[in-house]
Amino acid sequence: xxxxxxxxxxxxxxxxxxxxxxxxxxxxxxxxxxxxxxxxxxxxxxxxxxxxxxxxxxxxxxxxxxxxxxxxxxxxxxxxxxxxxxxxxxxxxxxxxxxxxxxxxxxxxxxxxxxxxxxxxxxxxxxxxxxxxxxxxxxxxxxxxxxxxxxxxxxxxxxxxxxxxxxxxxxxxxxxxxxxxxxxxxxxxxxxxxxxxxxxxxxxxxxxxxxxxxxxxxxxxxxxxxxxxxxxxxxxxxxxxxxxxxxxxxxxxxxxxxxxxxxxxxxxxxxxxxxxxxxxxxxxxxxxxxxxxxxxxxxxxxxxxxxxxxxx
Numbered sequence: 001x002x003x004x005x006x007x008x009x010x011x012x013x014x015x016x017x018x019x020x021x022x023x024x025x026x027x028x029x030x031x032x033x034x035x036x037x038x039x040x041x042x043x044x045x046x047x048x049x050x051x052x053x054x055x056x057x058x059x060x061x062x063x064x065x066x067x068x069x070x071x072x073x074x075x076x077x078x079x080x081x082x083x084x085x086x087x088x089x090x091x092x093x094x095x096x097x098x099x100x101x102x103x104x105x106x107x108x109x110x111x112x113x114x115x116x117x118x119x120x121x122x123x124x125x126x127x128x129x130x131x132x133x134x135x136x137x138x139x140x141x142x143x144x145x146x147x148x149x150x151x152x153x154x155x156x157x158x159x160x161x162x163x164x165x166x167x168x169x170x171x172x173x174x175x176x177x178x179x180x181x182x183x184x185x186x187x188x189x190x191x192x193x194x195x196x197x198x199x200x201x202x203x204x205x206x207x208x209x210x211x212x213x214x215x216x217x218x219x220x221x222x223x224x225x226x227x228x229x230x231x232x233x234x235x236x237x238x239x240x241x242x243x244x245x246x247x248x249x250x251x252x253x254x255x256x257x258x259x260x261x262x263x264x265x266x267x268x269x270x271x272x273x274x275x276x277x278x279x280x281x282x283x284x285x286x287x288x289x290x291x292x293x294x295x296x297x298x299x300x301x302x303x304x305x306x307x308x309x310x311x312x
């Protein structure tokens with residue numbers, strides 16, 4: 001398998017810097033495969049642990065260390081996806097992928113005071129917007145891995161087959177099935193400035209508790225889903241229908257503490273909102289806009305998924 005960058009390919013004994021330079025690529029891949037930056041970091045750490053568990057002779061025998069690291073990371077992620085399905089059956093409420101802030105707003109300190117490696121920062125593009133990641137969650141583990149590796153990272157099906165453990169033809173079918181799911185869920189294109197304006201209007205209507213304005217901004221068949229993970233209070237089941245969501249959001253506004261501030265922020269590269277209490281981010285809101293209406297709202301309140309947003 002080839003990678004987009006293969007430092008060390010011309011040297012029989014790759015240096016530490018050459019091996020570690022693959023880290024950003026691996027983090028970007030693992031986040032798209034798992035939907036969780038914490039799990040992606042664990043997968044990449046395990047990948048490097050396996051590399052350094054080999055003897056120098058075994059490492060020297062590997063023609064392309066970058067390709068080896070990608071293959072191992074992909075297999076680790078595939079195994080995690082398979083086990084995640086069982087774990088999420090016991091998850092409290094709905095599970096939403098971990099939201100990411102704009103790079104300029106990325107908190108650079110981990111809990112405990114350790115500095116975040118810049119390589120941990122995920123490149124934000126269309127393949128990480130929350131709507132896209134939610135569709136990936138509906139796929140089988142093999143479909144997700146085949147699609148992300150081939151359609152997002154441009155690996156050949158022969159290379160994908162090494163990771164998934166199926167034939168190239170089978171991997172082609174997996175990616176094709178995944179592609180159909182993406183197309184079926186993809187909303188009509190709305191210009192970025194228009195999306196940002198709709199989210200801004202939603203924020204203003206919400207703060208004003210203007211239920212009619214909220215209804216006008218929401219698709220009649222809109223859905224709102226929240227993820228508290230049992231660690232934060234939120235609604236456990238999806239709210240369906242624009243009117244129902246509008247009423248729920250007005251009720252949230254009425255109960256909102258006086259020290260809570262609502263801010264416009266970029267969420268996974270798309271216009272979104274965050275709620276801060278005493279400067280600490282306690283909720284992140286991501287939106288899918290179709291035409292001139294909001295079709296989906298995702299609310300993440302699980303504090304374990306908000307660590308990149310706040311040091312509190």
